[in-house]
Amino acid sequence: MGNRSSSRPTDAELEILSVLWRNGPSTVRDVHAAINALKPTGYTTVLKLLQIMIDKGLVRRDESERAHVYEARFGQEQTQRQLLDDLLERAFEGSASKLVMQALSSEKATTEELAEIKRLLKKAERGAK
Amino acid sequence: MGNRSSSRPTDAELEILSVLWRNGPSTVRDVHAAINALKPTGYTTVLKLLQIMIDKGLVRRDESERAHVYEARFGQEQTQRQLLDDLLERAFEGSASKLVMQALSSEKATTEELAEIKRLLKKAERGAK
DNA sequence: TAGCGGGTACGAAGATATTCGTTGACAGTA
DNA sequence: TACTGTCAACGAATATCTTCGTACCCGCTA
Numbered sequence: 002m003g004n005r006s007s008s009r010p011t012d013a014e015l016e017i018l019s020v021l022w023r024n025g026p027s028t029v030r031d032v033h034a035a036i037n038a039l040k041p042t043g044y045t046t047v048l049k050l051l052q053i054m055i056d057k058g059l060v061r062r063d064e065s066e067r068a069h070v071y072e073a074r075f076g077q078e079q080t081q082r083q084l085l086d087d088l089l090e091r092a093f094e095g096s097a098s099k100l101v102m103q104a105l106s107s108e109k110a111t112t113e114e115l116a117e118i119k120r121l122l123k124k125a126e127r128g129a130k
Numbered sequence: 131m132g133n134r135s136s137s138r139p140t141d142a143e144l145e146i147l148s149v150l151w152r153n154g155p156s157t158v159r160d161v162h163a164a165i166n167a168l169k170p171t172g173y174t175t176v177l178k179l180l181q182i183m184i185d186k187g188l189v190r191r192d193e194s195e196r197a198h199v200y201e202a203r204f205g206q207e208q209t210q211r212q213l214l215d216d217l218l219e220r221a222f223e224g225s226a227s228k229l230v231m232q233a234l235s236s237e238k239a240t241t242e243e244l245a246e247i248k249r250l251l252k253k254a255e256r257g258a259k
Numbered sequence: 260t261a262g263c264g265g266g267t268a269c270g271a272a273g274a275t276a277t278t279c280g281t282t283g284a285c286a287g288t289a
Numbered sequence: 290t291a292c293t294g295t296c297a298a299c300g301a302a303t304a305t306c307t308t309c310g311t312a313c314c315c316g317c318t319a
Contacts, residue, residue, distance in 0.1 A: 011305090011306060011307085012220065012306090012307095013306075013307065013308095014306095015220055015221060016220075019221075019223075028266095029266080029267085030265085030266090042308085043308065043309055043310090044309095045267095045268095045308080045309055045310075045311095046307070046308050046309060048266090048267070048268085049268090049269090049307085049308075049309080050306095050307080050308095052267085052268080052269095053306090067265085067266060067267090067315075067316090068265080068266060068267095069266090069267080078232065080221070081221055081222060081228070081229075081232050082232050082235075084217060084221050085217070085229065085232050085233055088213060088214070088217055089233075091141065091144055091145075092144060092148075092209070092210055092213050093210060094148075096243070097233050097234070097240075097243050098243035098244075098246045098247050098250075099210070100210075100214065100233055101230050101233050101234070101247050101250070102247070102250055103207065103210050103211050103214050104214055104218075104226050104229055104230050104233070105226070105230070105250060105251065106211075111226075114225070114226055114227035114230075115227075115251065117227045117231075118227055118230050118231070118234075118251065119251055121227075121230070121231055121234055122234065122244065122247060122248055122251060140275090140276060140277085141276090141277095142276075142277065142278095143276095157296095158296080158297085159295085159296090171278085171279095172278065172279050172280090173279090173296095174278080174279055174280075174281095174297095174298095175277070175278050175279060177296090177297070177298085178277085178278075178279080178298090178299090179276095179277080179278095181297085181298080181299095182276090196285075196286085196295080196296065196297090197295080197296065197297095198296090198297075
């Protein structure tokens with residue numbers, strides 16, 4: 002029985018997790034269809050990845066049917082937070098404010114998003130006080 | 131002459147870049163001392179990494195002295211933004227607000243940081259308007 | 260029964276990242 | 290000159306990630 006280290010998911014693994022989060026529990030066929038639409042990929046490639054992810058504990062599967070059904074083991078938000086904390090540690094010296102600064106100054110933040118963030122910030126302030 | 135792809139820096143590379151950002155242009159010996167303090171690492175490991183980073187264009191070096199002096203080619207903020215945009219794309223479906231949300235709700239944001247973020251947010255708002 | 264469609268498991272090749280030993284160059288000094 | 294310390298270059302071993310071919314299994318049907 003496998004039990005590898007619990008580092009962050011790799012790029013390919015994250016793509017698969019995204020599919021599982023978006024579509025819910027899926028067969029290999031389903032996942033492959035979604036992945037393949039973005040980037041031509043062999044069926045067995047996706048299968049192998051999912052098997053490895055079982056080994057790492059990133060996904061669960063239901064084997065009661067012939068076509069196994071895979072499901073993400075950790076929620077999207079939990080994983081996002083893990084990746085964020087990891088990046089924070091590796092590249093931002095643990096400073097969340099520096100990270101947020103960069104995120105805000107990147108072109109990616111729209112005006113609507115800024116408004117949403119403002120709202121969240123007030124909420125966070127009340128919590129942290 | 132080397133010229134590899136321009137993907138994001140690897141973990142080991144990022145550690146070295148951090149040292150270069152923190153301490154400025156450094157010899158291999160300097161970088162090794164800093165890295166080794168955190169994690170026992172051979173001198174030639176660091177040297178090899180730096181040579182690879184030259185090849186990838188991540189660092190420059192001055193060879194005029196016997197002990198070459200290495201320097202990060204891109205600034206810390208620029209690299210942080212690149213990593214952030216990359217993570218945004220890979221794990222947050224490009225939504226900066228979701229990312230910031232997670233960053234704020236993580237335990238990593240201290241009260242002081244929240245205040246700083248608030249300040250920045252106002253600044254960003256004025257800019258985005 | 261033979262063949263087909265659709266499924267899993269497994270091994271292995273190729274790419275990339277990480278680590279370090281060994282070699283050889285050079286400068287200073289005994 | 291011979292030895293020592295410091296340095297860069299290189300090759301190679303190892304680990305991990307990614308990709309896929311091949312083998313095999315099971316149920317259906319001609």
